[in-house]
Amino acid sequence: MLPTESKKAVSFKRYIEDGDLVIVYERHDVMKPVVVSEGDVLQNRFGVYKHSDWIGKPLGTKVFSNKGKFVYLLAPTPELWTLVLSHRTQILYIADISFVVMYLEVVPGCIVLESGTGSGSLSTSFARAVAPTGHVYSFDFHEQRAASAREDFEKTGISNLVTVEVRDIQGQGFPEKLSGLADSVFLDLPQPWLAVPSAAKMLKEDGVLCSFSPCIEQVQRTCEVLRSDFIEIRTFEVLLRTYEVKEVKVDTGNMIGESHDDYNGGLRPCKRKHRSKEDGAVSLDSSSNATSVVMARPCSEARGHTGYLTFARLQCLS
Amino acid sequence: MELNKDQATMSENNKPQDPDPRFACEGCSVLLDVNDGDRLVFARLSGGAILKIGNKNYSLKPMIGAPFGSLFQVESGDEGSFLSRILPVKQENKSNNVIDDSRDNRELVDNNEAQNLTGEEIEAMRREGAKGDEIIEALIANSKTFEKKFQLSQEKYLLKKQKKYAPKVLLRRPFARSICEAYFKKYPERIGFLRVDALSLLLTMANVTAYSDVLVVDMVGGLVTGAVAERLGGTGYVCNTYKGNSPSSVEMVRMFNFSDKVIKRIVQSSINELSSAKTVSPEENNQQERVCNAEININEPSTSDIVEETSVTAEAMVVDIVAPESKIIKAPKAGAKASKEAIEMWQENGFSSLIMAAQDQDPWSLAKDVLPLLSCSAPFAIYHQYLQPLATCMHNLQQGKMAINLQITEPWLREYQVLPSRTHPHMQMSSFGGYVLSGIRISTT
Known part of the structure; x- marks a missing residue:
């Protein structure tokens, strides 16, 4: 997934080979990760796709089924992976992930500690940020989850950047051998305050810690503990509002309220892109008083809460 | 003064050809955070660089060679006030039970007579080399209303005075x-x-x-x-x-x-x-x-x-x-x-x-x-x-x-x-x- 050697850079690797991981894109909300295998086929409601037809094709192109229907084959990115990975736990999404990576000041070469591993969604983004010389140490107390995460990292080709260990961070703390080596620490634990003293030990001075908690009571307790060793303690909530874009006929004449019932009735939140073409077609048979205008409005439904992100910087005492 | 010596040795250890990115070396770009985010100022560190806080200029020289994340406070000495590195005091977790505090603002009257110290008196203290913390203590001692304040307002008051009389500057790495x-x-x-x-x-x-x-x-x-x-x-x-x-x-x-x-x-x-x-x-x-x-x-x-x-x-x-x-x-x-x-x-x-x-x-x-x-x-x-x-x-x-x-x-x-x-x-x-x-x-x- 990541171009950790210059030869593997996405822009250099344009043709699909046997054994590649690709994302099969049907619609923005229907995607699937597939490992290309010479004799294999992909079956969906549009028919059967032979993998052998895909080999040698450039990424980003259409491939057709036996029924003549197409899907796109895309290069995997951490974002696409987050959308398609199997959810073994509640995962972090793009807004939180982006903010965490930036606020933790993770750059190439950094050492990042993380607990728990969960489904490995955030770990993948950390790996992208520390590549090519840094490393992510991820801990989860759940043996099976850790194993599945390891398998996933093999599949996405980032296992050289992420080490997954089974460990109860709340109970045991981070391993001593990582003491004073971490540039950043990320906690996603039910009782993060229990892990804060150990996290402080792992961090380099001026290193940044982030704790993700869905409930404000968790934040409250974490902040109380943070105050003894950390400065710049700040808590945020970050959310995304998405917009639907449509070309709609607007009446520019004087006859208000005539036969335009289909404007709002036909709209469904967030189902923008695949409809707009038909809408465009509709707009052609415009009557004299109507013009087509491209307009945007927020989708009616959105994720209202994910978690609070608390950041803190380890005091510099030396 | 001892602190300054430490910094000197630190910068000596810092080989010029391979500067540790976690230390602020001469010539590098730094971000100065004045009073906990109140003001953010970029500067390029050099012996002559100056930061203005209030109406006074402070040399950034003490920052050269200091690790990023160090905290500096204004101090007064024989040759006027200067920035000096301070090590944060470890705060013990004081269990401040705010809920039980029944004080409120019923007796506060906004008539500008709460403070007995005059501006001239404060300025005189400064000239005599009083530290910021000492001025704040004097202000509290001479405040008629401080003791009556709700605990939260007391904290707010302290913070306000600290920012004015003992400003702090945090040396941050630009990202x-x-x-x-x-x-x-x-x-x-x-x-x-x-x-x-x-x-x-x-x-x-x-x-x-x-x-x-x-x-x-x-x-x-x-x-x-x-x-x-x-x-x-x-x-x-x-x-x-x-x-x-x-x-x-x-x-x-x-x-x-x-x-x-x-x-x-x-x-x-x-x-x-x-x-x-x-x-x-x-x-x-x-x-x-x-x-x-x-x-x-x-x-x-x-x-x-x-x-x-x-x-x-x-x-x-x-x-x-x-x-x-x-x-x-x-x-x-x-x-x-x-x-x-x-x-x-x-x-x-x-x-x-x-x-x-x-x-x-x-x-x-x-x-x-x-x-x-x-x-x-x-x-x-x-x-x-x-x-x-x-x-x-x-x-x-x-x-x-x-x-x-x-x-x-x-x-x-x-x-x-x-x-x-x-x-x-x-x-x-x-x-x-x-x-x-x-x-x-x-x-x-």
Whole structure:
């Protein structure tokens, strides 16, 4: 997934080979990760796709089924992976992930500690940020989850950047051998305050810690503990509002309220892109008083809460 | 004084050829956080650099060689007041049971007679070399109302006085995050109102990582270029492209403490150069020549850069007082012209992703020219402070079947005050950080 050697850079690797991981894109909300295998086929409601037809094709192109229907084959990115990975736990999404990576000041070469591993969604983004010389140490107390995460990292080709260990961070703390080596620490634990003293030990001075908690009571307790060793303690909530874009006929004449019932009735939140073409077609048979205008409005439904992100910087005492 | 000695040995240990990025060396760019985020000031460390707090100037010299994250406080000595490094006192977890505090503001009368100390008396204390903390103690002792105040108001009072009489300066390492925050706070229009959460989204959505070749259209002063270069860590390329003849300024790149290795990866090239076919027809040849002639003018915008920068620093109240020439270590200049080999490579393989942050430009008219420069399946993210042009751009990309997975998003960021029994969102927040259109380029054939 990541171009950790210059030869593997996405822009250099344009043709699909046997054994590649690709994302099969049907619609923005229907995607699937597939490992290309010479004799294999992909079956969906549009028919059967032979993998052998895909080999040698450039990424980003259409491939057709036996029924003549197409899907796109895309290069995997951490974002696409987050959308398609199997959810073994509640995962972090793009807004939180982006903010965490930036606020933790993770750059190439950094050492990042993380607990728990969960489904490995955030770990993948950390790996992208520390590549090519840094490393992510991820801990989860759940043996099976850790194993599945390891398998996933093999599949996405980032296992050289992420080490997954089974460990109860709340109970045991981070391993001593990582003491004073971490540039950043990320906690996603039910009782993060229990892990804060150990996290402080792992961090380099001026290193940044982030704790993700869905409930404000968790934040409250974490902040109380943070105050003894950390400065710049700040808590945020970050959310995304998405917009639907449509070309709609607007009446520019004087006859208000005539036969335009289909404007709002036909709209469904967030189902923008695949409809707009038909809408465009509709707009052609415009009557004299109507013009087509491209307009945007927020989708009616959105994720209202994910978690609070608390950041803190380890005091510099030396 | 002992502290200063420590710093001297520290800077000696710091080999000049390989500076530890966690220490503030002479000549490097630093971010000064005055009074817990009240003011953020950029400075280039030198013996002569000055920070103005209140109506006094303070030399930044004590900061040279100190680790990033060190805290400084104003202290008075025989030769006036100066900045001195302080080590934070370990706070024991005091269980402040606020709920049981029954005091309130019923007896407070706003008649300006609460404080017995006069301004002259305070000034006299200062002249005699009283420390900030001592002045604050005197203020409390002479306040008629302090004891009657609710515990929270007492804390607020203390904080207010600390900021005035014993200001603290935190030495911070400039990162894309802090640079974006500092600009957003002070000059949001210069960065097109690009808030830090929106910037982080751009980097994520464009899959910026080591060894990638990222095409950017940066018309936000170099913030995006710098943020991308930070994630590349001296590998791959960030190529800043532009319409017409003059590249946009990327002077903000100098705020980052980039090594030469990273700086070398920041290049620029015009859209014409990048998109001209490999077999150059005479007509196109002419065009190229015109572009080349234009390149000579690159130096001109850079002189205006310098003017701009001094105005930034002057307004930020950092004055670089006549330091000996040799002592100033200039940051290397980013944004050299992309080499012919690099351009050929991009024409052959395409860029691995694109970020556009072009203020006052129509995103669609730019996107239709630069999207074809990407390799297929490459993700892109387009920033704009207005929604409508992005909506139009998205519509046109759909119609032209140039991209899939298109989405316009607007990040929303709220900060919280977290204190025992006093947790709530901040009373003031930024209500707008920009819009992002993201998608994946597909093959049109």
